[in-house]
Amino acid sequence: MKSFKRSVVQHLTAASLSLGAGGAGAMTLAELPTEVLGEVADAVEDPELPLDDKLRVVRLLAADERPAARVLAADSVGALYGKAPAQTLDVVARLAGDEAPEVRAAAAVAFGEVLHRATPAERVELVCEWTIAEEVGRRVAVAHALALPLPLLVTDLAIRQLATDPSVEVRRHAALAAERHYAERRSDYREVAELLASDEDRFVRRVARSLLER
Numbered sequence: 469m470k471s472f473k474r475s476v477v478q479h480l481t482a483a484s485l486s487l488g489a490g491g492a493g494a495m496t497l498a499e500l501p502t503e504v505l506g507e508v509a510d511a512v513e514d515p516e517l518p519l520d521d522k523l524r525v526v527r528l529l530a531a532d533e534r535p536a537a538r539v540l541a542a543d544s545v546g547a548l549y550g551k552a553p554a555q556t557l558d559v560v561a562r563l564a565g566d567e568a569p570e571v572r573a574a575a576a577v578a579f580g581e582v583l584h585r586a587t588p589a590e591r592v593e594l595v596c597e598w599t600i601a602e603e604v605g606r607r608v609a610v611a612h613a614l615a616l617p618l619p620l621l622v623t624d625l626a627i628r629q630l631a632t633d634p635s636v637e638v639r640r641h642a643a644l645a646a647e648r649h650y651a652e653r654r655s656d657y658r659e660v661a662e663l664l665a666s667d668e669d670r671f672v673r674r675v676a677r678s679l680l681e682r
Contacts, residue, residue: 509540513547522548523555530559535568542574546581553590556582565605572605576612576641583613583620591620599626604635611641615648623649624656631660636669643667643675650679 509529512522526548529541542563549556560582563575579598583591598610611630614623627649630642646660657679664676 506540509544512544519548519551523552526559530563535566535571538563538566538568538571539574542571542578546578546585549582549585553586557594560609561603561606564609565603572608573612575605576609579609580613580616580618583616583618588619588621591618592622595620595622595626599629604638607633607635607638608641611638611645614645615641617648624653624660627657628660628663631663636672639664639667639669639672640675643672647675647679650682 509525511517512525526541526545529537529544532538532541541559545556545559545563560575560578563571564579566572566575583594586594595610595614598606601607601610607630610626611633614620614627614630620626623645627642627645630638631646633639633642642660643664646657646664650657650661661676661679664672665680667673667676
């Protein structure tokens with residue numbers, strides 16, 4: 469099975485090089501069935517596979533026209549953060565703005581994995597940067613990730629900022645993040661709940677009002 473995976477990875481690497489040279493790399497990748505793409509994504513965890521090949525695989529999956537392939541890219545890329553932080557964040561940011569909701573959801577989970585693997589200083593920097601990003605996908609991703617049990621000094625400040633976001637998707641995740649952390653700092657998150665209790669979105673109002681009733 470490993471030899472099969474490596475042969476497919478070699479196939480994808482050749483496709484990547486062809487694509488970079490203006491060739492038909494994308495067509496080569498499109499020839500692979502979705503079932504095989506799952507095996508290829510698993511190869512990213514192979515310790516014997518060079519980092520450059522892992523990045524090529526993830527990028528090709530992220531560029532595939534099939535949402536299922538792009539979800540696989542999101543599922544795989546977070547593990548590469550420690551050795552390739554900039555490249556990993558580029559892929560996650562791209563997928564966070566994807567047109568398919570399932571891909572955006574997977575990218576949000578990937579960003580949470582990035583935060584888990586990042587140093588405390590890196591977490592603060594990333595959360596601050598993504599909280600005020602112009603791209604709504606990145607703001608959704610960080611709002612989603614803030615519901616995770618990660619030690620982060622600016623969690624309450626970020627959630628408060630995201631609670632005023634013009635995107636309802638961001639505010640929904642901010643409300644859920646406030647709910648997740650409510651018991652830790654009731655006074656701070658009660659202020660967020662009071663802010664969201666009059667939100668135009670029914671889901672946001674319901675979460676906020678349930679917090680105020682505690």
